[in-house]
Amino acid sequence: MEYEIVIGMEIHVELGTKSKIFCSCPTEFGAEENTHTCPVCLGMPGVLPVLNEKVVEYATRAGLALGCEIAHYSKMDRKNYFYPDLPKAYQTSQFDLPICNGGVIEIEVDGIKKDVGITRIHIEEDAGKLLHESVDGTLVDVNRCGVPLIEIVSEPDMSSAEEARAFGEKVRNILEYTGVSDCKMQEGSMRFDVNLSMREKGATVLGTRTEMKNLNSFRALIRAVHYESKRQIIELKKGHVITQETRKWDDTKGTSSSLRSKEEAHDYRYFPEPDLVPIVIEADYIAKIKAALPELPEAKKQRYMDEYKLPEYDAGVLTATGILANFFEEAVGLYNEPKQISNWLMVEIPPLLKEKELCMENISITPLMLTELLKLVKDDTISGTSGKEVLKEMFSTGKNPGDIVKDKGLAQMSDTTELEAIIEKIVAANPKSVEDIGAGSDKAYGFLTGQVMKATKGQANPQVANEIIRAVVAKHLG
Amino acid sequence: MELSQKTIHEINELLKKKEVTVTEVTQSVINRIDAVEGSTDAYLRVQPEQALAMAKIVDDKLKARKKISPLEGIPYGLKDNLCTKGILTTCASKMLYNFVPPYNAHVYNLLIEEGGILLGKTNMDEFAMGSSTENSAYKVTKNPWDLNKVPGGSSGGSAVAVASDTAYYSLGSDTGGSIRQPASFCGVVGMKPTYGLVSRYGLVAFASSLDQIGPFTKDVEDCALVLNAIVGHDEKDSTSLKLEKKDYTKNLKQGVKGLRIGVAQAFFGEGLQPEVRKSLEDAIAVYKILGAEIVDVSFQYLDYALSAYYLISSAEASSNLARYDGIRYGFRAEEYDGLVDLYRKTRSQGFGEEVKRRIMLGTHALSSGYYDAYYKKAMQVRTLIKEDFDQVFKSCDVLLTPTSPTTAFGIGEKTNNPLEMYLTDIYTVPVNIAGIPGISIPCGLDQAGMPIGMQLLGPALSEKALLKAAWAFENETNIKNLKAPLGKEV
Numbered sequence: 001m002e003y004e005i006v007i008g009m010e011i012h013v014e015l016g017t018k019s020k021i022f023c024s025c026p027t028e029f030g031a032e033e034n035t036h037t038c039p040v041c042l043g044m045p046g047v048l049p050v051l052n053e054k055v056v057e058y059a060t061r062a063g064l065a066l067g068c069e070i071a072h073y074s075k076m077d078r079k080n081y082f083y084p085d086l087p088k089a090y091q092t093s094q095f096d097l098p099i100c101n102g103g104v105i106e107i108e109v110d111g112i113k114k115d116v117g118i119t120r121i122h123i124e125e126d127a128g129k130l131l132h133e134s135v136d137g138t139l140v141d142v143n144r145c146g147v148p149l150i151e152i153v154s155e156p157d158m159s160s161a162e163e164a165r166a167f168g169e170k171v172r173n174i175l176e177y178t179g180v181s182d183c184k185m186q187e188g189s190m191r192f193d194v195n196l197s198m199r200e201k202g203a204t205v206l207g208t209r210t211e212m213k214n215l216n217s218f219r220a221l222i223r224a225v226h227y228e229s230k231r232q233i234i235e236l237k238k239g240h241v242i243t244q245e246t247r248k249w250d251d252t253k254g255t256s257s258s259l260r261s262k263e264e265a266h267d268y269r270y271f272p273e274p275d276l277v278p279i280v281i282e283a284d285y286i287a288k289i290k291a292a293l294p295e296l297p298e299a300k301k302q303r304y305m306d307e308y309k310l311p312e313y314d315a316g317v318l319t320a321t322g323i324l325a326n327f328f329e330e331a332v333g334l335y336n337e338p339k340q341i342s343n344w345l346m347v348e349i350p351p352l353l354k355e356k357e358l359c360m361e362n363i364s365i366t367p368l369m370l371t372e373l374l375k376l377v378k379d380d381t382i383s384g385t386s387g388k389e390v391l392k393e394m395f396s397t398g399k400n401p402g403d404i405v406k407d408k409g410l411a412q413m414s415d416t417t418e419l420e421a422i423i424e425k426i427v428a429a430n431p432k433s434v435e436d437i438g439a440g441s442d443k444a445y446g447f448l449t450g451q452v453m454k455a456t457k458g459q460a461n462p463q464v465a466n467e468i469i470r471a472v473v474a475k476h477l478g
Numbered sequence: 479m480e481l482s483q484k485t486i487h488e489i490n491e492l493l494k495k496k497e498v499t500v501t502e503v504t505q506s507v508i509n510r511i512d513a514v515e516g517s518t519d520a521y522l523r524v525q526p527e528q529a530l531a532m533a534k535i536v537d538d539k540l541k542a543r544k545k546i547s548p549l550e551g552i553p554y555g556l557k558d559n560l561c562t563k564g565i566l567t568t569c570a571s572k573m574l575y576n577f578v579p580p581y582n583a584h585v586y587n588l589l590i591e592e593g594g595i596l597l598g599k600t601n602m603d604e605f606a607m608g609s610s611t612e613n614s615a616y617k618v619t620k621n622p623w624d625l626n627k628v629p630g631g632s633s634g635g636s637a638v639a640v641a642s643d644t645a646y647y648s649l650g651s652d653t654g655g656s657i658r659q660p661a662s663f664c665g666v667v668g669m670k671p672t673y674g675l676v677s678r679y680g681l682v683a684f685a686s687s688l689d690q691i692g693p694f695t696k697d698v699e700d701c702a703l704v705l706n707a708i709v710g711h712d713e714k715d716s717t718s719l720k721l722e723k724k725d726y727t728k729n730l731k732q733g734v735k736g737l738r739i740g741v742a743q744a745f746f747g748e749g750l751q752p753e754v755r756k757s758l759e760d761a762i763a764v765y766k767i768l769g770a771e772i773v774d775v776s777f778q779y780l781d782y783a784l785s786a787y788y789l790i791s792s793a794e795a796s797s798n799l800a801r802y803d804g805i806r807y808g809f810r811a812e813e814y815d816g817l818v819d820l821y822r823k824t825r826s827q828g829f830g831e832e833v834k835r836r837i838m839l840g841t842h843a844l845s846s847g848y849y850d851a852y853y854k855k856a857m858q859v860r861t862l863i864k865e866d867f868d869q870v871f872k873s874c875d876v877l878l879t880p881t882s883p884t885t886a887f888g889i890g891e892k893t894n895n896p897l898e899m900y901l902t903d904i905y906t907v908p909v910n911i912a913g914i915p916g917i918s919i920p921c922g923l924d925q926a927g928m929p930i931g932m933q934l935l936g937p938a939l940s941e942k943a944l945l946k947a948a949w950a951f952e953n954e955t956n957i958k959n960l961k962a963p964l965g966k967e968v
Binding site: 277 | 559560561567569574577579580581583678679680681682683685686687713714715716717793794796797800801802803805806807817821841844845846849853
């Protein structure tokens, strides 16, 4: 029997608001433990939450960008459970009336496009963190408590790890564009839960699903889907039934294990949050946010193809992140050679990023610096080869390309008199090569060019050098 | 007459005329506390030194100026579920035996700004759950009219402080009658304002959608003065109403001519003590003499109010009290084995019986499979009761009811029968469910000499009408001159 995988995802995204969802504590990542706290996010007796309006704005923006309907009336609810990282012993979330409903986004895997439905998006608060490694036992860091989150729940529309990744990437891409989150996976700004079940290929009924929690990287997402789908197939082939359960992915071991069964599932006892009033959103508020939405990746890609005449592939790569797209557009504004810029951004920069383990947002090169470099190559001040060397230098030092060319003496030698003198000497010193050329072997030209480049430390303009070599050799041959 | 026996407005007059100093006033109340507190146990903690130090500061300020605000220099008490920065706030629970909040309740901040003199924190039923103040983890407060009787609850300490002249006024909280019922039992004025009128910030939550802070005072005029100080929008409380400031003393003494006073059979049902009924009938007669129009009104769903109340309030409480887990502050069990055991032992040992009963009731009402039958149904009843009141207030301006079916009962009399205890709130809980204001004022004494309270209710934000009606009654009768006989007994 052939099986197919059915995947639905829940994506938690931390919103990039300056302050927390119910108090004015900062949301900044990486602060000293328990310094971004106040009586409200510490859940002390008698304190009350006040909903940060920015959270509503960001969630609305995210919902619109992901094609959702924004609810005119939604409310917050309490999700009750005991855990030391949850000071109030309930998470303020949204249960039956979320802020966004019913969106859809298009993903593409191996050239095949597919729509993935978004069931809902709701607002909630993040919990704190437990630090187990301490010598004092387990400690709690409450800094993250009350950092605003949206949870994006997809329809079970994906059928492979690659589609799950494509969905995750597309969501990240869109949210990053709208500026509601930095979506930094390594800081936990974006986390995936995967609901996975198997069914006979072509069947319409869903099989029993398992939920895998807190996959914190795309790599973990893919590996977890592979692992879990294989595990379920093996179980099914043995004639076992799949148990509905929550599983925990162990990224180090590359395996998942049961966290709790359906019977052990928490009864969260959701009920409306009495300390907050319902969220009422007027139509013109939604219209205003919609109008202010930035150009989204799909539209941008199409525009790059139309306006800059870039191939679809280039346009796709350049619009994959807002940072790259912004860099590209700024560069094109300074120097109208879109394809050139695209080539350098797509071909030359990624290996350097990889080598230095950097990402676009923290490189020392500005669009101005890149376009200056491209201009130096274009007007033959330096060769393309030197250009790559300069780029590398710019990467590590952050210096201007002009300065690097000067400091390293990389400017091409296009001064023919100086070059002629050097070439005369080389030709004179290599009579054998002149003889070979005379005998009809063009190979010797290559040798002579190599000698010239060596003598000029690569600064000779190869085309100019070639012409002079031909002239001087001709003169010698008489 | 001792200074401590006077009202806020009388003391304010004396201070204005510079006939007394705040220090003298404060000292008089401290002397009174020394004399009677040992019998009443109204306070969990008294802070005489801090009160006198504060009195001195206010005296110094007043020397230089003519104007004085109504609550300036007036000593008062706060129920121990109102957070006071740097001052122990226990909610009369072992769970918070050592809890010193690093912030103030909004109302306390307002009273600090007014120049009030905090005398101490008053006793209460643990986490405001109870109707007799017997559920305090620390002490049982006694009714100053009869020390063998309960003062009512949950704000029993606040009621007794005012009734026994150990505070000019006090603040309590009212979730289902916790201000009005003890006010009635102790023969003082107690008001629960409209939900959202007074900020709940810093009031340790029992049932968030029902809790409201309000005053206990010796007369109606004082009630209006305290209301003036504590009412107002607070951005820290999302349920706080955005309204313009009102002067509740304005037109207070205008009378009730033409006022339509509703009387509903639903409030005069089974279990009503005959003397309470008689006293209410007398009150109706007084209002007729004063020119009010008495209107018969009826309710459809009031019978379900008490059940709905205990489901909603317990459900919210089960969630509100979940934070007391022994992890970050307050009581933690000494010995435990792992996290779940820490939770279990801390909560088993830290909470009293009534609190645990309500947490279990509320947890059950919200549980999967029971939610629809209990919590959801109760919320539907809540809507119907609101509509009931809306309907009633189309044909009358205020509603006159007994505050509680009986006068104060004996200490220990109902502790083993929670249901009977819950029934003492039968006339007060519908008010919280509907979110409307209610005031309880004394209207007579029963044969045993215990005070009887009557309750005036009105639509949302009708506090002025209620105060006006209450003042007219108080002014017409000599009720306010009746004093708890405590002074004679000690």
